[in-house]
Amino acid sequence: MKNLLRSPLLPIVVSFFPGCGDDEIPPPTPEPEVPVSCRSGSPSTIEIGRGVGGAFEALSPEADVELTAAPQGGFGVAVVLRTQRLAASEGDVLRLSLDLEISGTVAGHFELRRPALCNSDGSGALVNGIVVGLDPARYGSNDALLALDDAVVSLVVTATDSSGNTATVRQQVTLQVGG
Amino acid sequence: MSWARAYALSLLAMVLAACPANEPPPNQGCANCHAGIEQAHAAIQPGQCTLCHGGDGAASTKEAAHVIAPADWAEIRGTGLPPAPFGFIKDFAPDQLAKLPTAYLRFINPGDIRVVGETCGSCHPEQARNMPTSVMTTNAGHYWPSLWLADLQADRIATFSSYPVTDPNCDPSIPGTVCALGVLAPPAASEISAVLTNTASTVVDIERLATQHYLAKNCNTCHQAGYPRNDSPGLYRSTGCSACHVLYDKEGVYRGEDQALPRGVPVYPARHVITKAIPTEQCATCHFQGGRIGLLYRGIREGGFSTRPPNAEVIAETLNGRAPGFYLTDEDTTNTYDETPPDIHFTRGLHCADCHVGSDVHGTGRIYSTAKQQIDLVCEDCHGSVRQPQSPNPAGQLLTRRGRVLPQLRAEGGKIILRGIDGADHLVRQVATILATEATSDMRAAMATDDRDWSHTDALTCDTCHSSYVQYCIGCHVSFDLRLDQVDYQTGLKTPGLTRGGRTSYALDKLLLGTAPDGRVQTAHPSQQLQMSVFNASTYGGEDGALLMGGVVSDGAGNRKTWGRFRRRGSLKANNGFVPFFQHTTSKAGRSCEACHRRDTSPAELARVRGVYGYGTGDFLLTGSEGEQVDGLQFLDPDGNPTTTWVHDGSGPVAPDRRARALDVVLE
Numbered sequence: 001m002k003n004l005l006r007s008p009l010l011p012i013v014v015s016f017f018p019g020c021g022d023d024e025i026p027p028p029t030p031e032p033e034v035p036v037s038c039r040s041g042s043p044s045t046i047e048i049g050r051g052v053g054g055a056f057e058a059l060s061p062e063a064d065v066e067l068t069a070a071p072q073g074g075f076g077v078a079v080v081l082r083t084q085r086l087a088a089s090e091g092d093v094l095r096l097s098l099d100l101e102i103s104g105t106v107a108g109h110f111e112l113r114r115p116a117l118c119n120s121d122g123s124g125a126l127v128n129g130i131v132v133g134l135d136p137a138r139y140g141s142n143d144a145l146l147a148l149d150d151a152v153v154s155l156v157v158t159a160t161d162s163s164g165n166t167a168t169v170r171q172q173v174t175l176q177v178g179g
Numbered sequence: 180m181s182w183a184r185a186y187a188l189s190l191l192a193m194v195l196a197a198c199p200a201n202e203p204p205p206n207q208g209c210a211n212c213h214a215g216i217e218q219a220h221a222a223i224q225p226g227q228c229t230l231c232h233g234g235d236g237a238a239s240t241k242e243a244a245h246v247i248a249p250a251d252w253a254e255i256r257g258t259g260l261p262p263a264p265f266g267f268i269k270d271f272a273p274d275q276l277a278k279l280p281t282a283y284l285r286f287i288n289p290g291d292i293r294v295v296g297e298t299c300g301s302c303h304p305e306q307a308r309n310m311p312t313s314v315m316t317t318n319a320g321h322y323w324p325s326l327w328l329a330d331l332q333a334d335r336i337a338t339f340s341s342y343p344v345t346d347p348n349c350d351p352s353i354p355g356t357v358c359a360l361g362v363l364a365p366p367a368a369s370e371i372s373a374v375l376t377n378t379a380s381t382v383v384d385i386e387r388l389a390t391q392h393y394l395a396k397n398c399n400t401c402h403q404a405g406y407p408r409n410d411s412p413g414l415y416r417s418t419g420c421s422a423c424h425v426l427y428d429k430e431g432v433y434r435g436e437d438q439a440l441p442r443g444v445p446v447y448p449a450r451h452v453i454t455k456a457i458p459t460e461q462c463a464t465c466h467f468q469g470g471r472i473g474l475l476y477r478g479i480r481e482g483g484f485s486t487r488p489p490n491a492e493v494i495a496e497t498l499n500g501r502a503p504g505f506y507l508t509d510e511d512t513t514n515t516y517d518e519t520p521p522d523i524h525f526t527r528g529l530h531c532a533d534c535h536v537g538s539d540v541h542g543t544g545r546i547y548s549t550a551k552q553q554i555d556l557v558c559e560d561c562h563g564s565v566r567q568p569q570s571p572n573p574a575g576q577l578l579t580r581r582g583r584v585l586p587q588l589r590a591e592g593g594k595i596i597l598r599g600i601d602g603a604d605h606l607v608r609q610v611a612t613i614l615a616t617e618a619t620s621d622m623r624a625a626m627a628t629d630d631r632d633w634s635h636t637d638a639l640t641c642d643t644c645h646s647s648y649v650q651y652c653i654g655c656h657v658s659f660d661l662r663l664d665q666v667d668y669q670t671g672l673k674t675p676g677l678t679r680g681g682r683t684s685y686a687l688d689k690l691l692l693g694t695a696p697d698g699r700v701q702t703a704h705p706s707q708q709l710q711m712s713v714f715n716a717s718t719y720g721g722e723d724g725a726l727l728m729g730g731v732v733s734d735g736a737g738n739r740k741t742w743g744r745f746r747r748r749g750s751l752k753a754n755n756g757f758v759p760f761f762q763h764t765t766s767k768a769g770r771s772c773e774a775c776h777r778r779d780t781s782p783a784e785l786a787r788v789r790g791v792y793g794y795g796t797g798d799f800l801l802t803g804s805e806g807e808q809v810d811g812l813q814f815l816d817p818d819g820n821p822t823t824t825w826v827h828d829g830s831g832p833v834a835p836d837r838r839a840r841a842l843d844v845v846l847e
Contacts, residue, residue: 053267054444110503117443129411133502
């Protein structure tokens with residue numbers, strides 16, 4: 001260390017750390033206001049869609065959705081949810097109940113907690129990365145999977161926010177095996 | 180001045196001369212909108228945005244300042260990927276990224292391999308030169324083993340990469356390296372048609388189609404040359420240098436102070452910061468596949484099998500694109516122990532990047548065929564050997580056995596200390612010291628040198644005994660169905676054929692031993708025990724669903740089921756393939772002696788221990804396409820002849836003489 005302090009390179013090294021020793025205290029960042037669409041209230045709604053990178057394309061009735069094979073095992077329907085008037089400010093978590101019904105029979109049921117991410121553009125909150133899976137004991141074989149191609153199934157999603165406010169959606173979709 | 184110090188200073192001087200970070204900052208155009216954005220790097224001053232991102236830092240409007248997405252963005256994106264905002268590229272496959280103007284790619288991600296020479300490489304030329312040929316970028320070790328095991332290529336060398344790559348300084352005499360690699364795109368409809376309509380085609384031609392599809396479609400999202408799907412918790416990451424050095428949180432959203440970046444919208448890094456403190460979770464965005472060490476290290480066990488333990492504790496959320504419940508953290512919550520505990524290094528607060536630094540991850544600029552040739556770190560590099568503690572060289576550095584500096588280690592007061600990425604110091608206990616001062620008689624029997632100066636550690640890698648468990652995936656059924664289409668992550672397009680995989684069963688309480696490339700005994704693992712079935716489609720002139728490869732065989736319970744064809748190589752009819760593998764489930768306590776030696780002289784005990792050395796256990800029988808049955812954990816016939824090949828040069832069953840000696844031991 002002593003050698004470094006004597007070194008002519010010291011000013012250059014120090015210039016790598018321009019922020020070091022700066023005593024200036026940055027002004028506090030104001031809390032961003034939560035848009036109405038991300039506050040718990042009525043009527044609360046939830047939509048099922050698809051998209052990536054913040055895009056949300058709501059699914060139309062019986063829209064084609066892909067039954068996606070996850071890498072190295074597992075498959076399910078990957079969707080995005082958009083909520084309105086469910087609490088979705090920083091730190092809020094939604095309780096979700098997901099069902100996939102085939103001919104009125106539940107083929108996959110999952111309960112999970114996911115953060116709802118409030119979009120600052122006021123369009124509501126997105127819940128990304130939702131994969132509605134299928135019971136692997138019943139849909140493990142290639143034949144069982146192929147039987148689902150073009151099958152019209154129902155996705156049923158219920159979301160409950162931290163204050164108990166709930167929204168439910170039932171959406172019929174047409175499975176496309178692939179993706 | 181030592182030569183090492185002189186070299187270091189001259190290198191520093193060169194870097195400083197080349198690095199543009201000392202140029203005066205451009206005007207504050209960017210900051211007019213991006214007020215509050217984090218300083219990305221200590222050497223890059225606030226406002227020097229364009230050094231990395233390009234664009235026009237003096238412009239006063241967003242349109243003029245930003246590099247705009249190319250007009251043909253939608254065409255490049257194609258129709259296979261989900262809907263996305265205009266200009267979004269963070270789920271592009273390598274071929275799509277290669278079509279983008281580099282100015283736009285650099286604007287979105289200055290760390291991408293295609294632009295890194297102008298950006299990160301300005302100050303870090305060695306890393307920027309090496310990283311594009313690292314196995315983490317080329318994915319080279321992923322492609323060839325399946326082809327080689329199926330006799331679809333002659334040699335054990337890399338044949339494909341996730342992007343076209345060349346080593347300009349290639350030296351073919353270096354073992355395990357190649358000079359250049361091209362990509363493996365899934366065969367197009369015309370190629371499939373050519374094979375299926377050619378009466379001279381054989382099942383091997385069909386197997387080649389299917390294997391190439393499998394490799395391009397089912398596993399090709401984990402490398403730094405392209406983005407992952409970036410649509411699910413646990414997957415969010417970038418490419419190139421940024422894949423590791425820019426951190427994404429589980430939701431893939433920005434959490435920093437920039438007033439212009441959108442909130443609650445993926446895919447953004449958690450903060451606009453480049454870091455060397457890379458947490459395990461970042462590594463796990465890729466390493467949840469393949470050897471699954473990103474899961475095993477954290478005590479997470481992959482499920483997805485047809486059965487799940489009734490009292491298991493699961494991760495009840497979507498993760499890595501899997502539905503809730505796919506991953507397990509405990510097999511049985513009714514007992515008092517964890518059957519699949521995390522690695523002890525994880526529980527002590529160490530991350531992957533605390534051990535794996537330098538050429539282990541960046542590579543050396545060579546194109547290695549497998550990670551085994553790129554990674555040189557072994558347990559003894561930190562913990563010393565049973566004979567001698569680790570000690571610094573005259574320059575005070577601690578080195579791997581191959582002579583690579585481990586900058587995270589230092590010797591201090593007779594101890595070896597590891598400075599963690601979290602800034603904490605960790606005492607690295609030395610095996611020789613433990614043996615000399617506190618070892619029990621069992622520990623000494625297991626590890627210390629005997630009166631012939633022989634130690635088990637001369638013949639076994641440390642992890643052979645110190646892996647708390649091994650998860651064996653037994654029977655990997657892959658179907659390739661030409662009736663359906665699927666996105667492949669080489670082109671990013673939807674191309675003909677759907678490949679999907681599923682596993683038969685798993686074991687947590689078995690042990691297999693083999694020989695590692697360094698000649699020592701190590702835990703062994705099946706290597707993608709593929710059984711492939713291929714289904715035809717009328718588009719190719721056949722009958723929809725007709726089986727082109729595989730067989731329909733009775734399952735013994737009155738049902739007829741489709742079974743895939745085992746890989747074959749030479750005279751081997753079920754070439755399941757095995758690899759020596761470091762599980763990353765390290766435990767302080769080693770396995771007991773009886774794991775590898777007999778407790779008594781009974782035939783049952785002999786059969787049990789023979790199972791450890793690859794003679795088969797009889798517990799996991801796989802059915803082949805001709806009704807043949809193969810033991811999924813067997814690689815030797817009763818006479819000790821190999822029944823399968825091993826993937827890596829120098830690896831194989833435990834040598835016959837060692838095997839015989841180990842089987843002869845009867846514990847008292």
